Amino acid sequence: MLTIGQMSKVCGVSVKTLHHYDKIGLFKPWKTDGATGYRYYEDAQIGMMLLIGRLKRYGFSLSEIHKLLSIQDNQELLRQLYKQKFRMERQMEHISITLREMDRHLEEFERTGDIISYQKNYEVALKKGEEQVLLTVRARMSVEEFGTYYGKVYERISREHLTANGITMAIYHDQEFDPACSDIELAVGIEEREKADFIMPERLCATTIHKGPYSGLPDAYGAVMAWMNAGGFKLDGAPYEIYLKTQFDKLPPEEWVTQIYFPVKEQPSQSTV
Numbered sequence: 001m002l003t004i005g006q007m008s009k010v011c012g013v014s015v016k017t018l019h020h021y022d023k024i025g026l027f028k029p030w031k032t033d034g035a036t037g038y039r040y041y042e043d044a045q046i047g048m049m050l051l052i053g054r055l056k057r058y059g060f061s062l063s064e065i066h067k068l069l070s071i072q073d074n075q076e077l078l079r080q081l082y083k084q085k086f087r088m089e090r091q092m093e094h095i096s097i098t099l100r101e102m103d104r105h106l107e108e109f110e111r112t113g114d115i116i117s118y119q120k121n122y123e124v125a126l127k128k129g130e131e132q133v134l135l136t137v138r139a140r141m142s143v144e145e146f147g148t149y150y151g152k153v154y155e156r157i158s159r160e161h162l163t164a165n166g167i168t169m170a171i172y173h174d175q176e177f178d179p180a181c182s183d184i185e186l187a188v189g190i191e192e193r194e195k196a197d198f199i200m201p202e203r204l205c206a207t208t209i210h211k212g213p214y215s216g217l218p219d220a221y222g223a224v225m226a227w228m229n230a231g232g233f234k235l236d237g238a239p240y241e242i243y244l245k246t247q248f249d250k251l252p253p254e255e256w257v258t259q260i261y262f263p264v265k266e267q268p269s270q271s272t273v
Contacts, residue, residue: 002046004029004039011049026066027052058084059091090144097213097253122208122223129207129261132167132200133193138185143214146170146186153188163191171240185238200240205261206233209244213253217241217260224262237263 008015021027022039027049029039041049048069055065058081071077109115135156137149150168157164167189174183190196206228210220221239228235245257 001030002041002043004041007041007046007049010046011053013049013053021052021062024062024066026062026069059088060084094215097215100254101213101216119219119223122210122220124206124208124224124227126264127205127207129200129203129205129263131202132169132187132189133165133191133196134167134169134187134198134200135162135190135195136171136185136187136197138173138183140181141184142180142182149186150188153186157188157190160195162195165189165191168243168246169240170243171238173238203237203263204265206264207259207261210258210260211254212256214256214258217258220258220260224260228262228264233264235262236265239263 002010004015004018007013008018018027018029018039022029027045030042030045032039052065052069055068056062060068068077068080071080105118108117135153137152139149141149154164156162167187169187169189171185171187172182173185185198187198187200193199206224208220208224208227210217227233239260239262242259242261243256244259245251245255247253247256
């Protein structure tokens with residue numbers, strides 16, 4: 001039998017942590033002395049305490065660990081562990097992309113002495129966005145769910161024997177953007193006009209090109225909005241993105257290319273290109 005101090009030392013956790021785990025019902029001592037309140041643990045509990053520590057290192061919250069430890073089906077437990085592994089891999093990928101972005105930012109800051117000089121690298125133009133013949137899916141979704149929803153569109157293309165023309169887009173319908181849940185319409189261009197869910201008409205747009213990972217898209221959006229405000233333009237429809245070069249072209253994030261379109265109201269004093 002182990003005292004709480006011995007359990008703390010053996011498992012590498014503080015006594016305070018063991019008290020907390022007992023309080024929330026995650027890991028209770030084998031017995032508690034009614035007179036003194038001292039907690040005692042069995043040797044067999046060491047393995048469970050070490051497992052809890054490992055699951056914490058895997059990024060699970062205490063409430064998630066509590067649920068995991070109640071799972072009796074090994075296959076379900078395995079599925080949850082693989083799901084968390086995938087999330088961690090995505091986090092590592094995001095951190096890696098962000099570090100490379102920071103390297104470029106530091107280099108430019110050292111070169112120019114301007115910490116926001118990268119925001120001036122966008123050339124915004126006024127042009128007619130081409131008509132698009134689209135198969136679409138619209139839902140409240142997170143940006144992490146794009147792959148799932150695009151998959152639904154491509155399943156339809158295959159099932160209905162349609163011909164994709166290489167255009168992939170996202171149309172943002174909300175007034176405000178929430179990356180965790182926004183009203184987004186994902187679209188794939190097709191050749192069969194009569195089968196389209198939506199035909200986007202030709203429209204006048206303020207547009208720019210963003211090169212790099214999608215985490216930098218807000219910089220491009222800010223550049224377009226600043227250009228519109230300076231020119232007295234008003235938004236006249238949902239902004240959209242067309243993905244010109246992506247990971248599916250086997251390119252690293254630094255080489256992805258996205259064209260951003262903001263439909264605008266035409267001003268008599270402006271010429272189009």
